[in-house]
Amino acid sequence: MSRLFGTDGVRGLANGDITAELALQLSVAAAHVLGRSAREQGRRPKAVVGRDPRASGEFLSAAVVAGLASAGVDVHNVGVLPTPAVAFLTGDMDAHFGVMLSASHNAMPDNGIKFFAAGGHKLADAVEDEIAAHIGEEWLRPIGAEVGRVHENRAGQARYVAHLLEVLPHSLDGLTVVIDAAHGAASEVSPEVFRLAGAEVFEIGASPDGLNINDGYGSTHLGRLQAAVRERRADLGIAHDGDADRCLAVDATGTVVDGDQIMAILALALRDRGRLADDTLVATVMSNLGLLQAMRREGISVRQTGVGDRYVLEAMRAGHYSLGGEQSGHVILLDHGTTGDGVLTGLMLAARVAETGRSLEDLASVMTRMPQVLKNVKGVDKSRVESDEEVQAAVSREESSLGDTGRILLRKSGTEPVVRVMVEAETEERAEAVCDRLVDVVRERLSL
Structure with a gap:
C-alpha cells in the first residue's frame, strides 16, 4: 500500500x-x-x-x-x-x-x-x-x-512582516524591484515587505481570484517578469510560486538567476558577515557543476544531498549549517526560518545588491552555469541502474572523457519506472551527445 x-x-x-x-x-x-x-x-x-x-x-x-x-x-x-x-x-x-x-x-x-x-x-x-x-x-x-x-x-501577516524586516541585514533604499507573486499566497505580503524595506515596487501576478494561481505567472512562468523588469528598468525581479516557499530572480537585463546562483550569492554574503556556518553550503546532487566550482574557488565547502528540500533541511539540521537549497529556488536560511522562504530569500538577495552597490548580473557572475541536459528514460527496471555493470561502465567511460569539464548523474525516480540521466558539459552539444549515448545504454540494458 x-x-x-x-x-x-x-x-x-x-x-x-x-x-x-x-x-x-x-x-x-x-x-x-x-x-x-x-x-x-x-x-x-x-x-x-x-x-x-x-x-x-x-x-x-x-x-x-x-x-x-x-x-x-x-x-x-x-x-x-x-x-x-x-x-x-x-x-x-x-x-x-x-x-x-x-x-x-x-x-x-x-x-x-x-x-x-x-x-x-x-x-x-x-x-x-x-x-x-x-x-x-x-x-x-x-x-x-x-x-x-x-x-x-x-495579525499573522503583520507578525511575519515584522520578522522579515528584523532579520534584513541592509535596507533596500534606492532599488527598483518587480515582484511576481504568481497570484498566490504572497500577493499581499511580498510587495508590502519590499516597500517597507525601502524599495520601489512594481507588482505583477498579485491579484488572486481563487482561480488564477500559477496561471502564466510566478517562478514556473518567468516571461512576464523578464519583460516587466526591462520595461520598468528595474534593478531586479523576484518570482514566487503559489505558496511562496521558493524564489527565482531576474536581473536588469532580463536574464534568469536560478536557485544555484542565488545560493552562491547568499553564501558569499553570509561568509563575509561571518554567518555561514562552517563555511558550508548544503545543496542537492542536481545543483549545477558551476556552483560546485565557484564555491571551491571561494573556499566554501558544499555538502550534497538527495533531491528534495526535506533532505537539504535534514542535512542542515544535522550539521548545524545555515544555508542550503535547490536549483528550483527553494532556499533555506536556517538562522531565520525553518523551511524554504521565497520572500525572505528575495529580500536577502536584494539586500546584497543594495549593500554592495553591484548589479545582480555582476553578483551572479560568481558562478558560470554549465550547460545541463536532463532526460527521463521510461519503461525500465530502475532498481538495476546502480548494479548493471554495462550501464556503470558506460558512465565511467563518459566521465573519463569529460574529466573536470563535466558531470554525470544517473538516478532512479522515487515514484515511477523512470531513470533520470543528467549530463553537464562545457557545451550544450556535448552534453546532449553524452546524454543520448547513456540513454541508449540504459534503455537497452534495463528495458522491462
Whole structure:
C-alpha cells in the first residue's frame, strides 16, 4: 500500500483526491497525534491554520478547522499567507502544530495539506505515517467546554512582516524591484515587505481570484517578469510560486538567476558577515557543476544531498549549517526560518545588491552555469541502474572523457519506472551527445 503522505504533505486533485471528508479525517488524526504532548501536560492543544488563495482552499480549510476544533484543538485561522509564514507563526505563537493548505506550484485544480510540528518544523516520515494510521479510527469526542475554539487571527501577516524586516541585514533604499507573486499566497505580503524595506515596487501576478494561481505567472512562468523588469528598468525581479516557499530572480537585463546562483550569492554574503556556518553550503546532487566550482574557488565547502528540500533541511539540521537549497529556488536560511522562504530569500538577495552597490548580473557572475541536459528514460527496471555493470561502465567511460569539464548523474525516480540521466558539459552539444549515448545504454540494458 502506498503512503498517503508524499514528499511534501498530501497533495492531489481538490474535491477528487483531496476531499472535504479527507481533510476532516486527516485533521482529526493530526489532532490526536500532534496534540498528544499538550494533553499529557494537561494543556489544550493549539494549532495555526493557513492557506493559499485557491478556491478549493476555502472549503478544505473549513473542513480542517472543523476537524481540529471537534477534536479539542484551539485553532488560530490566519487565512491566506505563504507556507513559510505559517511555519514561522507556528513557532512564534507557541502552537503545538501548524497546517498549510496549498499545492505550491501546481495548477489551480490541485490542492494539498501539509503539517508542521511545534516550532514550525516539517514532520518526520514516521510521524506522518502515524497520522495516516489514525484516520477513521474510533475516538472519544470532547463535549461542552472541552471542544476547541476557533479564532480568526488576521495579525499573522503583520507578525511575519515584522520578522522579515528584523532579520534584513541592509535596507533596500534606492532599488527598483518587480515582484511576481504568481497570484498566490504572497500577493499581499511580498510587495508590502519590499516597500517597507525601502524599495520601489512594481507588482505583477498579485491579484488572486481563487482561480488564477500559477496561471502564466510566478517562478514556473518567468516571461512576464523578464519583460516587466526591462520595461520598468528595474534593478531586479523576484518570482514566487503559489505558496511562496521558493524564489527565482531576474536581473536588469532580463536574464534568469536560478536557485544555484542565488545560493552562491547568499553564501558569499553570509561568509563575509561571518554567518555561514562552517563555511558550508548544503545543496542537492542536481545543483549545477558551476556552483560546485565557484564555491571551491571561494573556499566554501558544499555538502550534497538527495533531491528534495526535506533532505537539504535534514542535512542542515544535522550539521548545524545555515544555508542550503535547490536549483528550483527553494532556499533555506536556517538562522531565520525553518523551511524554504521565497520572500525572505528575495529580500536577502536584494539586500546584497543594495549593500554592495553591484548589479545582480555582476553578483551572479560568481558562478558560470554549465550547460545541463536532463532526460527521463521510461519503461525500465530502475532498481538495476546502480548494479548493471554495462550501464556503470558506460558512465565511467563518459566521465573519463569529460574529466573536470563535466558531470554525470544517473538516478532512479522515487515514484515511477523512470531513470533520470543528467549530463553537464562545457557545451550544450556535448552534453546532449553524452546524454543520448547513456540513454541508449540504459534503455537497452534495463528495458522491462
